[in-house]
Every structure is written in structure tokens, then in C-alpha cells.
Amino acid sequence: MLTTLIIIFLPFAASLLILFLSPWLQKIELGKKLGWVTALVPLICLSSILSFIHQINIEGALTFHIPWVETYGIELSFLIDGLSILFGILISGIGLLVVIYSIWYLSDKEDKVKFYLYLLMFMGAMLGVVFSNNLFGMFTFWELTSISSFLLIGFWHNKETSRYGAMKALVITGVGGIAMLAGFILLYSITGTFDVSKILTMGDVIRSSSLYMPALFLIFLGCATKSAQFPFHIWLPNAMEAPTPVSAYLHSATMVKAGIFLTARLSPAFSGTAFWVCLVGGIGMTTMLIGGLMAIRQTDLKALLAYSTISQLGMIMAMLGFGTQYSSEAAVVHIMNHAAFKAALFMIVGIIDHGCGTRDLTYVGNLKKEMPHSFKVAFVACLSMAGLPIFGGFISKEMFYESTLHIPFVGIPYLIPLIAVFASLFTFAYSFKFLIWGFFTDAPEHPPHHPHEAPVLGLLSPVVLATVVILLGLVPGLFSHSILEPAATAITGQPATLHLALWHGVNAPLIMSFFTVVLGVLLFKRLKQVNAVQNRISAVLPWLSPNFVYNKGFLEGIPPLTQRFLRRIQSGNLKHYLFVIMSFWMLSTLWVSLSKGWVLNLDTLLKTEMTLAQGLTCVLLMGAAIATSLFENRISAILSLGMTGFLVAFFYVLMGAPDLALTQFLVEAVSVILILLVFHFVPTYFDEKPSQSTKMADITLSAVVGVVMTFYMLMVMDSHLTESIAHYYLEASEKLAGGRNVVNVVIVDFRGFDTMFEIAVFSIAILGIYAMLRLKKKAKPVQEGAPSK
């Protein structure tokens, strides 16, 4: 249990520590020290996660609970099984390599304190998502990843494009997050629990529920936005504005894998229906195809990798969508492969960018000689991405092909395998574009400065990752039993056994691979012509891209609408606000009472007795109220209003309620004085003469309020919708709370929460008044200079 808490909260604690030490850290000469210290955090997390592997393989999934709001089943609880271990290893392992890489990458000019602060926060949030066992906990961490990735993507916040990219990522993943929350609530209403491990065992209940489709759709919307699935993929290429270590981290192993993770996590509960296969598998295949199609067009290496990530994520999503035992195993293998080779490639792009001053293929080329070590890493990673033998990518590509051959619920034979091969052609082409254009052929233009290789520190992480890529291909058994099998088991719910090997004999997948390579080479040879056609299409038909919808529809369309709406409801006129509030109140009250068919029983009204004193008070009260509305002078109006209050208090005395009477007297006394003090600010007389129509509207509303409230008061006296709880309070007051003044006990004890928030509102109100009166004065000189609106 302690280990779990360390895994999740150590990154947060470390980032908090950096935050509080930042005034001190900003002052001293940091150099590379902070990076090395930070690297300890993912190292500790990684070793803690690895220590769980043995236990999980023997005992199965573990859960820990720390209750919080027990009544509603909201608790901090963690689930440790194969799937969370796999993602935990990716997050902390690649996190470690990224931190080491960033030590080289970040120059001394950069704000390292902020960088490591955000990075650790993000790492903690990701670990929280994958280890959460409670839907609310998971959602909280999920939103935290959105926020921290916003900070990371916008790290160079003085660049316009960074801010645009960060905003786009936040908006799209944020909208998805809200949809996901709605989905979680539907899921709760199906299962009656927030506990993920319990939900996973209730697959049959969920699938047969009428809410199945909306719940799945909403949750998948969250996953699709996060994992950059079509048509929400548009945020990912813009997120490339982030520093390269961030891109390597966010887009290989973490942020974009969160959606994959959640789809995998919930697949025991949701998969196995035609809707699941169509939605998840269909979106996945579409994304794979479109991502690949876009990737071959890019000349910016980072953009190429961004679109290739979209394509690869689509492929993983599709494998999860097929929902068979074999496809889930294939997905797990590819998650691992993709994280390794994609992180390596991003880091290589960072090195190229650093060494040449640009990463655009128009300027960069033939780097084989100048960057021999980077070339070796890129060679391994690109061939693995293209799915060529002896590397990990080949194994998972073969498994992908195999799983497309056996998809349930798809009527047309050969359709999906053909699309898979077709999409893989693009994968092959962009992998080779990266490798051949970047390292072999000469570029049309010269780079800003002569290329040079990165030092050992910069190469360390990519080389480690390339080694992993090779190991995944040559000795997959190293990972399959301890890490991949438990993860696949967690996805399908059935014990998985993986037989990973490069050679399976001549079978259908091998033939598909053969065609991919042959056709891929042909496509690669014609790449320049294909790109020219693509550029023409996008120039002629700009609205084909979902970016068009985001830029024109969202960024330019929504703000004017909200502004107009806001100006309408926030007019700044107090009377207008009161009018709106009162009208809404009356409409809702009338609607409820009419729909329930409540009627007033006049008999009880006629039987009600009234003493002479009470009657007199009532008459005076009415007189004072009418006088208030007639006075032209404000001070008279206020005093008359105060009189109504005192008369009400007197009425309480007559009815025998000393507590209420006392309170009312004091409130009235203090508030009359305070209102009089306010009148420094406003003219003594009501100058503005309202128009006839405003007067009519005001009078109508007042009359409606008066009549409805009278009606309700009389009805409350008459009817008892529920049993009165007065007796309970009278009895329990002394026994439970040790007080004989029931009114006071109710205030401070039984309804203590109300009082708590009331005094909080009080305090907030005074802060608001303080701000209005004191701060406005200070701001005045500025306002006078500004043009009046």
C-alpha cells in the first residue's frame, strides 16, 4: 500500500517541493543539477512498479482503498494489475529517459524549474490515471493530465503558435473529459458503483442495459479526444510546439496513451458487441488511415512523427476495438513497441533540430555521415515502425494482420484486412521518408548551420530505447511473460499466453506483410508526386480538415456568441438582475405547483383565528410596505422599509418565537444603518423616471410575487407533504447535542454545514465589497486615462 502511494504521490510531492523551493532555485546557478535530482523520481517510481510484477503474476490483481466520502462510495482506491503495471512501466521508464534527455536538451537559458515542475506533475497525473480504481479518482487525474499537458505544450509561452497549440489541446481534451464524466455517471447508474474492479466484473449487466450505448459513446468520446482519434486528432500536430522532450514523452508513452489505456481498461465491461466493434474498431481504422495519409505529406520531421503517432494510435485502438483475445494481445505488444520506437524517434528529431538548427526535410538531409550514432538509432526505430523483420514492430504488425482476419460482427470478408494493408503502406512510406530523406539523400536547401552529432548525454536515452526495440524483436520472451501477458489478461479477462516469434512459417499475415513491403516501396518511389497531389487537394478544399471546423467554427464562432449572451444576462444593472431572478423564481414555482395540481383549501383559511394585536400588526405592516414603494425620498423609503422589518419582528413576539424576534430586531437595526451608509453613493431622490412599460412590468411582477407567496404561505399552513421533523429536533436536541435551545442547536449542530457556508458567504460578500470600494479607488487614475466605452 505504501509503495502504491509512493508511486502516485512522489511525483506530485517532488513537483510541490520544486514549486516551494523555486524562489531559491531561480537564484542559484542550476546547471544540470536539477535534472539529475529530478531523474531520481521516475527511477524510484519505476523500481517500485517493477517490484509489483512478481506479486501480480502470482496473486493476480491487487486493490487498495482509502475511504473518503463513504456514503457516496467516493474513495481513493488503486488497482494494480497487468495493465496498470505495463502503463506504469512505460510512464516512469520513458519518463526517466526523457528527464535524462532533457538534461542535455535544455540550455541554461530555459526555465528549468518550471519545466521539471510541470513534467513531474504530468507524470504523477498519468500514474494516477493508470492506477486508479475509482471512476472519480480516475477522472480527477485525467483532468490533471489535461491541465499539466496544457502547461507543458505551452512551455514556450511567448510563442503565438505554442499558445494556440496548448489551447487547442486543452479545449479538445477538456470537452472529451466532460463527455467522459457524463459517461461515468451513466456507468454508475447502470452498475451502482464507482469501483472499477467491480465494474469490470459486471460486463453482462452493462451490455444488456439500455444505457449501454450512450455510456460507451460518451466514455469513448473522452478516450478518442485524448488519444487523438479522428476527427479529434487535430490537436496533436499543433502540440508539437512543445520542447522535444515533452513531445517525446506526451506522444509516445503517456498523454495520448491515456485514451488507449481507458479503452483497454474498460473493455472487459464494454467489449464484445457489434456497437463496440463498429465504434472503437471503426474509428481506430479510420484514424490509422487518415493519420498515415497525412504523415507522408509532411516535411517537418516532428509533424511527420505527430501524424504517424495518430496513425499508430488508430491502429492500437482498432486492435482493441476488434475485441478478440488475439487482437487484445496484439494491442498490448504494439503499445510497448510503439512507445519504444516513437520515443526514440522524437529524441532523434530533437538531436537533428539541435544539430542543424531546423528539422524540416527541405533543409535537412544526408545526415548519415555527420550523425552516425543518431542514424543507427533512427535506422532501428524506423524499420521497427515500418514493420520489418527482426524488430519488435514486425511482430506486432504480423499480429495486427492476423487479428484483422478474425473480426466478429463484420459481414464483408477481406474488407478490414485490405484496409489494414492499405493503411500500412503509408506507415511503410513515412517510415522510409524519415529514414531515407533524412539520412541518405541530399536536401534541396542547406540547413542554417553545419550538422553535428549530440554528445553522449543526449544520445543515451535514444540508444537505450533502440536497444529495447531490438530486444523486443529478437528476444520478445524477455518481456512477454512478465509484463505483456498479465496486461493482455487484464484487457480480455481471460488468461493470455503469448507466443511471440519472428517466424511463424508462411501464413496469411506474412503474405500481407510481403505485399505491404512491395507496394510500400512503389509508393515511396512515387512519394513526391503523391505529395504534390495531396498539397493541391488541401489547397483547393480547405474545409476537408477538421481544423477548419475548429478555427472557423470554434475559435471565431463561439466567442462572439458567448459575448452577446453574456452582455444580455450580465447587464450590470442591479434592478435587471433582481427582475430576472424574481421572474425565474416565480415561473419555476408556478410550474411546479401547477404540474402537481396543488390547490388551496379555503376552509382552513377561514377557520384561522387571529388576535386583535396580530391583526393590527398586519395592517400596519401592509401600510408600511405600501408607503415604501410610494416615497420619493430614499431615506424615507429606507426607514419605512425598516419599519416593515420591525413589525415582522413584533409579529414573532406575538407568536411566541423569542429567538426569531431577537434576530429580526437586530438584523433590522444593523441593516437599516448599513443601508443608510450606502446612501453616500446614490442620490437622495429617485431621479430616473422609469418608462410606462417598465413600470407595468415591475408592478406585474410585484403582484405575481405577492399573490404566489401568499398562496404558498397559506398552503404551507394547511398541508403536510411529509411528516414534520420538529419532534425529532425537540427530542434529539438535548440528547445528541447537549443543548436545550433547539433553534440554536439546529443552527450550530444539526444544520452546521448550512451555517458554515452561510458565514463563508458572509465573508466572501465583505471581500467583494472591499474590492469594490477600496481597490476601485486605486484603479481610478488608470480608468480616467482609458477611453470610455
Added chain:
Amino acid sequence: MTSLIFQTITRLVSPILMIFSLYLLFRGHQLPGGGFIAGLMTSAGLVLIYLAYGCERFDWRNRSRFFYYLFSGGLALSFLTGLAGLFVGGFFLKSGVAHVHMPLINEEWEFASAAIFDLGVYFVVCGVCVSLMTLLGEER
């Protein structure tokens, strides 16, 4: 407003108001009274002084800081009472009663944690009302 009659009456009445408000505060749990009423009554006393002697005499402007601390402190006190309930009693705002035998006067006294909460309410009400008064009454 400098009226001798008003000032004299204020000298007489405001101490009584203050003491009576404290009386209401402490008996609140058993008899009519309580933090809200007591807070209002204390503020009424202070408002009287303010009105009778004006803003300068007691340097309200500089002293108003005290009342900001008062209401923030009161809010914190109430919240901490709630937290204490969480840690001691198991849930937020759980109240408790202790009967303590006082040695010298040989009586059984009752201490309710709700009374501390009520004290917080008293501070908030009093602090807010007086701060509001000084803010609104400032010369402009």
C-alpha cells in the same frame, strides 16, 4: 453627527449592549441567544459608537484591519471545529459534549464543541458587520 445627548446615551448603552451580547453568546446553547444574535448585538453597539463619535475619534480606518482578522479568524475557527469533528468523531462537523466537574465551585459544567463553532459564527458576524460599516462609512 455630534449630538451631546446621543453621545451620552451611547456611553451608557453600548457597554450594556456589549456585555449583554456576550451573555447571549454563552447561554445560546440552552436559552434564546447564540452566535448570530450576539454578533449582531455587538456590532449594533459598535455601530452606535461609530455614529455618535464619527470616524476620526477612534481611528476606525486603521483599526478596521482588526475586524478583517476577526471574521477570517472566525471562519477558520468554525472550519477547524468541523475538522476536529472529522478527526475525533469520524465525520466533518461531528459535535461532542463533555461534562466537566469544576473543582472549586463544585458544579457540573457542560462543554459542547458546537459552542466553539458558535463562537466562530459570532466572530464572523461581528467582523463582517463592522468591516462593512467602516468600509461604507469612509469619507470619499
